[in-house]
Amino acid sequence: MSIKKITSTKNTLIKEIILLKEKSRERKKNGQFIIEGEREILLAIKGSYKIKTLLYFPELFSFERLNNLINNDTEIIEITKDVYTKIAYRETTEGIIAITKTKENTINSLSFKTETPLILIAEAPEKPGNIGAILRTADAANIDAVIIANPKTDLYNPNIIRSSVGCVFTNQIAIGKTEEIITFLKQKSINIYSAILQESKAYHEQDYTKATAIIVGTEATGLSNEWREAAKQNIKIPMQGAIDSMNVSVAAGILIFEAKRQRNFQ
Numbered sequence: 001m002s003i004k005k006i007t008s009t010k011n012t013l014i015k016e017i018i019l020l021k022e023k024s025r026e027r028k029k030n031g032q033f034i035i036e037g038e039r040e041i042l043l044a045i046k047g048s049y050k051i052k053t054l055l056y057f058p059e060l061f062s063f064e065r066l067n068n069l070i071n072n073d074t075e076i077i078e079i080t081k082d083v084y085t086k087i088a089y090r091e092t093t094e095g096i097i098a099i100t101k102t103k104e105n106t107i108n109s110l111s112f113k114t115e116t117p118l119i120l121i122a123e124a125p126e127k128p129g130n131i132g133a134i135l136r137t138a139d140a141a142n143i144d145a146v147i148i149a150n151p152k153t154d155l156y157n158p159n160i161i162r163s164s165v166g167c168v169f170t171n172q173i174a175i176g177k178t179e180e181i182i183t184f185l186k187q188k189s190i191n192i193y194s195a196i197l198q199e200s201k202a203y204h205e206q207d208y209t210k211a212t213a214i215i216v217g218t219e220a221t222g223l224s225n226e227w228r229e230a231a232k233q234n235i236k237i238p239m240q241g242a243i244d245s246m247n248v249s250v251a252a253g254i255l256i257f258e259a260k261r262q263r264n265f266q
Contacts, residue, residue, distance in 0.1 A: 003063075005078045006055070009086045013077075017055075017087045017099065024154045027102065033156035035098040036090050040166040041069055044100055047169035053077060053099040057084040060095025069096070089158050102156055107176045107184045110145050117144035118259055119190065119213040120252055123178060123223055126152035132163025133249035134216075139167040141256045146171045147213075149178045182230045185213050193235050194227040195251060197244075200234035208259035216252045219245045 006014060019026040020034050027033045032052065035041050038061070045051060053075040054066060066076065079087075087097060103109075120138050125131045125148060138146045148155070155175060161168055176184075185192055190211040195203070208214075215231075217223035228234055237246070237254055260266075 003076045003078055006083055007080045009083055011083070013053075014083055014087060017097070020099070021087065021089055021158055024157065027154060027156050031102050032099055033102055033161075034087075034089075034158060035100050035161060036088060036096070036158070037094050037166075038065070038069070038096055040161060040169070041096065041098045043166035043169040044098070045069065049103065049169060050101040051098050052101060055079050055084075055087070055097045055099075057081060057093075057095040060084075060093055065096075069098070090162060105155060105173055105175045107147070107174045107180055110147075110172060110174050110184075112144050114144070116209065116211045117190065118208070118256070118263070119143065119145045119147060119185075120256055121147040121149055121181065121213055121215045122248065122252070123149040123215065123217045123227065124152055124221065125218060125248065128153060128157050128159035129163045130218075130247070130249050131160050132165070132167070133247075134252050135160075135164040135167040135171055135173075137249060137253045137256060139170045141260050143256060143260075144172065145174065147174045147176065147181055149176060149181050151175055178224055178226050182226060186230075191232040192227070192230050193233055193255075194223055194231040195236065195255060196223045196228050196231075196234045197236055198228055198234060200236040203235040203237055203255055204258055206233055206235060208262050212259060214252070214255045214259065216248050216255070218248055 017034060020032055035044055051074050054069055055077045057079055120143055122134055190213050192213050193206060194215045215223060215227050237251060
């Protein structure tokens with residue numbers, strides 16, 4: 001196995017990594033993104049992501065530990081402290097960074113193992129922290145898919161990877177426009193339950209044991225009218241305090257785990 005070494009922060013590849021880390025358009029243009037951390041890289045491999053290049057700082061991550069992360073096509077590069085500091089984005093350093101190929105994440109790429117899938121859909125989420133928390137909830141509940149409608153940020157933003165603790169790789173995820181997602185759900189005979197105040201009923205009064213999609217929107221704008229009109233039933237979480245909304249990831253957790261409870265956590 002041949003190992004390259006990079007010692008300069010002005011190296012062309014290092015400049016490319018910085019662009020991939022900071023610019024969504026670069027990730028989209030190149031079909032690549034950055035993963036930092038051993039656990040996250042292992043989860044990406046488990047999720048069938050293609051690891052193109054691994055860069056490691058030997059004082060923090062030994063060469064021997066690379067064995068679990070590489071295949072015959074993986075390029076290995078040893079880097080210096082200055083280079084690692086330049087490209088790392090996490091506060092806690094682990095000494096390992098991967099350049100990874102993106103997936104298409106299209107609606108038509110989704111596949112379900114059962115006739116009664118449970119899907120969580122988030123419309124127009126913007127904050128990486130909220131998206132990461134939603135993905136962690138989806139992983140904890142082991143649902144069939146997460147769909148992001150009309151996204152405001154790309155899925156491979158480093159802050160989403162970090163806040164999801166790698167759950168961006170453990171979930172089946174698709175991205176699309178609201179209209180095409182609704183069409184997809186109707187074609188698959190998947191019941192739509194939209195978390196919206198208008199014409200709604202309490203969430204725990206509904207039956208989620210059949211093929212189900214639960215839709216949540218942002219606190220600022222809520223869901224678009226398309227979801228209200230397409231829903232089998234609009235649902236709400238009864239609020240007992242002074243305000244009438246809660247964090248979208250918290251709401252998603254409440255709704256998804258009610259559906260899992262009805263399914264005996266299957």
